[in-house]
Amino acid sequence: MAYFPADMPGVEPDFDDREFWAFCGQRSLRFQACAKCGTLRHPPGPLCPKCLSSEVEWKEAHGEAVLYSFTVVHHASHAVVAANLPYVVGLVEFPAMSGVRLVSNVTDIEPGRVRIGMPLELWWDDIGQGQFVPRFRPK
Ligand SMILES: [Zn+2]
Incomplete structure (x- = not known):
C-alpha cells in the first residue's frame, strides 16, 4: 500500500x-x-x-543515509494528503556521496521523535503504474 x-x-x-x-x-x-x-x-x-x-x-546511492533537516507538515497543501497529517518532509544526505541531498518523506516514526542526524534506511513506495518513490524510515 x-x-x-x-x-x-x-x-x-x-x-x-x-x-x-x-x-x-x-x-x-x-x-x-x-x-x-x-x-x-x-x-x-x-x-x-x-x-x-x-x-x-x-x-x-551507497553508504549511510542521514537526516540533514526536516519539517513537519500540519496543513494539507493538497486535499489528498489530509489523511496523512501530520507527516514529515526530510532532506536526506549520504555522507559517502558528498554534494547530494534528497527531499523525501521520513515514515514509520512519530513526527515528534524525528531528529536531525538520525540514520535512515531507504524503502521503495510502490505508487502504481510502475512508479516507485524513494522514502526513508529510521534505521
Ligand atoms: Zn564536472
Whole structure:
C-alpha cells in the first residue's frame, strides 16, 4: 500500500529528471555525476556546476543515509494528503556521496521523535503504474 492515498498525483518526469525516475522505477536510487570531473549533483541538470561538462553518469546511492533537516507538515497543501497529517518532509544526505541531498518523506516514526542526524534506511513506495518513490524510515 502506498504511503499517500491512491489519488495522489504520480511522478511526472521532465527532461532533466526522467533518467532519475527511470532508475527509481527499477528501485535503484542513483544520482547524477559529472563523467568528466566526478562531481555529484541533485536534482539532475544538463551541466556540471563545477566544470560545465554535459557528460553524465549515474552513481548508485551507497553508504549511510542521514537526516540533514526536516519539517513537519500540519496543513494539507493538497486535499489528498489530509489523511496523512501530520507527516514529515526530510532532506536526506549520504555522507559517502558528498554534494547530494534528497527531499523525501521520513515514515514509520512519530513526527515528534524525528531528529536531525538520525540514520535512515531507504524503502521503495510502490505508487502504481510502475512508479516507485524513494522514502526513508529510521534505521
Ligand atoms: Zn564536472
